[in-house]
Amino acid sequence: MFADVRPVRGRVPFYSTVSGGVCETTELTAGYWFENARRPVDFEGAVRALLADGYRFFVECSAHPVLVMGIDATSEDAGTDAVALGSLRRDEGGAARFLTSVAEGHVRGLPGIDWRGVFAGTGAARVELPTYPFQRRRYWLDDLAASVTDEDGSAADPAEAEFWDAVERGDLDGVAAELEVGTDPLGAVLPALSAWRRRRRERSQVDRWRYRTVWRPLEAGSATRSSSDGALATTPVLTGRWLLLIPADLAADPWADAAERALTGHGAEVERVTIDTADTMNAADASDGGRDRFAGLLRDGTAGVLSLLALDDAPHPGHPAVPAGLAAQLALARAMAGSGTRARLWAATRGGVLTGRSDPRTSPGQAQTWGLGRVVALEEPALWGGLVDLPDTADDAAAARLAAVLGGLPAPDGHGQEDQLAIRPDGVHAARLVRAPLGDEPARRAWQPGGTVLITGGTGGIGSKVARWFAGNGARHLLLTGRRGPGAPGAAELRAELEQLGAQVTITACDMADRDAVAALVAAVPQEHPLTAVVHAAGVPQGYTPFTDTTAGDLAEVTAGKVAGAAHLDDVLADTPLDAFVLFSSNAAVWGSGGQAAYAAGNAYLDALAARRRALGRTATSLAWGAWGGGGMMAAEGAAEYMGRRGVLEMAPEPATAAMVQAVEHDETTVAVADVEWGRFVLGFTARRPSPLLAEIPEVRAALREDAEEQDAGQDTARAALTARLAGMTGHERLRTLMELVREEAAAVLRHDGTDGIQGGRAFKELGFDSLTAVELRNRLKAATGLRLSAAVVFDHPTPAALAAHLRGLLVADDAQKETGAAMDGLKALEDSAAALAGDRDADGRARIVERLEALLWKLRDNGAEAESGPGDDADPAPDTDDLAAATAEDMFDLLDRELGTA
Numbered sequence: 001m002f003a004d005v006r007p008v009r010g011r012v013p014f015y016s017t018v019s020g021g022v023c024e025t026t027e028l029t030a031g032y033w034f035e036n037a038r039r040p041v042d043f044e045g046a047v048r049a050l051l052a053d054g055y056r057f058f059v060e061c062s063a064h065p066v067l068v069m070g071i072d073a074t075s076e077d078a079g080t081d082a083v084a085l086g087s088l089r090r091d092e093g094g095a096a097r098f099l100t101s102v103a104e105g106h107v108r109g110l111p112g113i114d115w116r117g118v119f120a121g122t123g124a125a126r127v128e129l130p131t132y133p134f135q136r137r138r139y140w141l142d143d144l145a146a147s148v149t150d151e152d153g154s155a156a157d158p159a160e161a162e163f164w165d166a167v168e169r170g171d172l173d174g175v176a177a178e179l180e181v182g183t184d185p186l187g188a189v190l191p192a193l194s195a196w197r198r199r200r201r202e203r204s205q206v207d208r209w210r211y212r213t214v215w216r217p218l219e220a221g222s223a224t225r226s227s228s229d230g231a232l233a234t235t236p237v238l239t240g241r242w243l244l245l246i247p248a249d250l251a252a253d254p255w256a257d258a259a260e261r262a263l264t265g266h267g268a269e270v271e272r273v274t275i276d277t278a279d280t281m282n283a284a285d286a287s288d289g290g291r292d293r294f295a296g297l298l299r300d301g302t303a304g305v306l307s308l309l310a311l312d313d314a315p316h317p318g319h320p321a322v323p324a325g326l327a328a329q330l331a332l333a334r335a336m337a338g339s340g341t342r343a344r345l346w347a348a349t350r351g352g353v354l355t356g357r358s359d360p361r362t363s364p365g366q367a368q369t370w371g372l373g374r375v376v377a378l379e380e381p382a383l384w385g386g387l388v389d390l391p392d393t394a395d396d397a398a399a400a401r402l403a404a405v406l407g408g409l410p411a412p413d414g415h416g417q418e419d420q421l422a423i424r425p426d427g428v429h430a431a432r433l434v435r436a437p438l439g440d441e442p443a444r445r446a447w448q449p450g451g452t453v454l455i456t457g458g459t460g461g462i463g464s465k466v467a468r469w470f471a472g473n474g475a476r477h478l479l480l481t482g483r484r485g486p487g488a489p490g491a492a493e494l495r496a497e498l499e500q501l502g503a504q505v506t507i508t509a510c511d512m513a514d515r516d517a518v519a520a521l522v523a524a525v526p527q528e529h530p531l532t533a534v535v536h537a538a539g540v541p542q543g544y545t546p547f548t549d550t551t552a553g554d555l556a557e558v559t560a561g562k563v564a565g566a567a568h569l570d571d572v573l574a575d576t577p578l579d580a581f582v583l584f585s586s587n588a589a590v591w592g593s594g595g596q597a598a599y600a601a602g603n604a605y606l607d608a609l610a611a612r613r614r615a616l617g618r619t620a621t622s623l624a625w626g627a628w629g630g631g632g633m634m635a636a637e638g639a640a641e642y643m644g645r646r647g648v649l650e651m652a653p654e655p656a657t658a659a660m661v662q663a664v665e666h667d668e669t670t671v672a673v674a675d676v677e678w679g680r681f682v683l684g685f686t687a688r689r690p691s692p693l694l695a696e697i698p699e700v701r702a703a704l705r706e707d708a709e710e711q712d713a714g715q716d717t718a719r720a721a722l723t724a725r726l727a728g729m730t731g732h733e734r735l736r737t738l739m740e741l742v743r744e745e746a747a748a749v750l751r752h753d754g755t756d757g758i759q760g761g762r763a764f765k766e767l768g769f770d771s772l773t774a775v776e777l778r779n780r781l782k783a784a785t786g787l788r789l790s791a792a793v794v795f796d797h798p799t800p801a802a803l804a805a806h807l808r809g810l811l812v813a814d815d816a817q818k819e820t821g822a823a824m825d826g827l828k829a830l831e832d833s834a835a836a837l838a839g840d841r842d843a844d845g846r847a848r849i850v851e852r853l854e855a856l857l858w859k860l861r862d863n864g865a866e867a868e869s870g871p872g873d874d875a876d877p878a879p880d881t882d883d884l885a886a887a888t889a890e891d892m893f894d895l896l897d898r899e900l901g902t903a
Helices: 030-038 043-052 068-077 095-107 115-119 144-148 158-169 172-179 183-187 190-209 254-264 277-287 289-297 324-337 364-379 396-407 461-472 491-500 515-523 552-573 587-591 597-615 639-645 653-665 678-685 698-712 715-727 731-750 771-785 800-811 815-835 843-869 883-899
Strands: 057-060 083-086 210-218 241-247 269-275 302-307 344-349 384-389 420-424 427-435 452-456 477-482 504-509 531-536 580-586 621-625 670-673
Touching: 043 068, 057 068, 068 083, 083 095, 095 115, 158 172, 158 190, 172 183, 190 210, 190 653, 241 254, 241 324, 254 269, 254 396, 277 324, 289 324, 302 324, 324 344, 324 364, 324 552, 344 364, 344 396, 364 384, 364 552, 364 587, 364 597, 384 396, 396 420, 396 427, 452 461, 452 552, 461 477, 461 491, 461 531, 461 653, 477 491, 491 504, 515 552, 531 552, 552 580, 552 597, 580 587, 580 597, 580 653, 587 597, 587 621, 597 621, 597 670, 621 653, 653 670, 678 698, 678 771, 715 731, 715 771, 715 800, 731 771, 731 800, 771 800
Parallel strands: 057 083, 241 269, 241 302, 302 344, 344 384, 384 420, 452 477, 452 531, 477 504, 531 580, 580 621, 621 670
Antiparallel strands: 210 427, 210 670, 420 427
């Protein structure tokens, strides 16, 4: 084929990947190309030759960069600063992406770019840079809509707000006066304008509630390098002993060996253990035998644990609705939490998340481990390493990326380390929650309900509100299910209301965990009103339960109706044409919620099930809800105030229902809908652990930045005043003073009348502190002391006594050292004097000295115990007669925490 090709001499140097060096183009004969086809590609050799010859800029002209990372790795290994750029990217093939790549080269020093030609005819002009140094403060408007509107979406200008308020009220005279026209021209227009305005405001309000999870590509670091022979480089990024836990039924899975290679190939010492997930959890539920087995593996010095247990998504033999791998993963986390280990736990799944359309599959069963893991991260932040979703192909590149993940990939802007990651053939991707407003995007279809609409949980607080919308918008027949059916409180009144709106209503009891019952329910749909839509709102809420107290039985109880019900509906309906298949999920599955491990796991299943149905060509939409208002738990006294303090606001039913309709009409698969005041929410949520997931929410960035800036404001004055106050005290007096300060501020945060209930030796958690109130206490102590205190200071020093001692060390850093030094000097003098009393020359004097020393020893011990327990402690406190009432109220609020993640 190349016999007639006659190469000529080129004007640009040609570096060959056959020879690994510069090559005369006259040598590019048929023989050369034959060798090129049969020999390994020496791309690294060619890059090294270019670097040695002084080349420092590399541009990969392709539809998507695949060589850039290799060039970066080679230049780094060679100790040379070089710039490697792509031109286009997958799904970004236009001029905007190309010019962005050119700009990236420009700011990194790429010469020869003719910007005048690029911007010719556009009106663009050069501007001078400021002559002062950059202050690096951000002034860009992250959310233009939020910056020009009030919280309710109305115009920020008072005059405009008053005008639009008159429009919405239908105030013909007021609008006419404002516009300075007569009422006759406006009479026919105002009702339509008023309706338009209300729709517009509702749409704007819903847009501010909408979020979705996206996946951002990351650089995986040095672990992705390749050596010249194509083998993986063994740059050690892991150290110490690692446990690799593999399900017994998947011992031959390709990822079992690949995970071991990832660990050992990058510096770790690995102990590979095969676990029978079913047997482990049967023992664990009965006697904690499963936890004991895991704890026995956690020897001193264990650096990390990589668990592949979640890959076993077969049904648990004792709890068929629970995957065996999920139950074993929970047992492992419980065992590690109770062992005192300093090892970090990483949980791996395969198909647990969907990063894009190219992903081959989703596993709803394995997705539950993501819901569980997000809760473990909140409750035991020092224990948790993260979640990583593996690709189907367990090749060397994927193994290297896994090693990089386990070694720690830094998140941007001080958000800690990435802890929710997916490995794919094109690299490592990190999860980010982003706003997802629809704006003026047109709907793909109009949803006009008809026929029969099945609403599971239809007699409950949320289901009944959804039923009212369907009845008022054309549904001919509503089939409502609940655990008690017609016997549910308010069921008769609901039926009458829905029938008055024009719908036929059937209310029936159905155990959604029973497949036969679900099949019979669907079969009973009348033929004259065929099934057109399903809304699965059934589910059992979980009271506040730490994951350390959660068992496989709890998982089954909480998720039975929600998870098994959704699975049975999907199975029974299969490819039945439907206008909508709507699943009601929760924010607990999206970003986690303290004390809601089982609930979060169950809702994560729903989100993944929707994705799987879509992949099979079936309709599905999963909505992860925040707090619905207008009844239910939000009707409890104090509930709205309790949630509002934590930054989660109740959503009115009407716009919340509109959000559901919009999601269906825009053909969305998953969307989170919540009214969150991020400035309040994030400080509590991230008090003990940063959250890279929230790093792209503008309000989160602003709140964290302002909190950091406020740490510095007013510090000097407050600190100087307190330090002066402490200066004249002894060390013990200082400790007592700071103890009283901590107790007073803690009592104020908890709204106690006094400090009697704040014992110095009692843990803040036991006193009732959660992540939000811990931040409030931090803020009050920061103002009182002028100290820069971390949001986790209350958890790092878990009792008032320990926190007071920490404050003393910060305020008078050498206080304890000075007093200890003086005491030691005195003891040295005493030792010298005691030497003179040797023998029997003064037995009485020696006895008196011994008596004084013993008294001093007891005093030191008493002072130490008092400092440890602190003032306000009772050796035998009297029982509180209000304990029962308080516990009942707290249980109610703990139930509300399922939507928060701040407990």
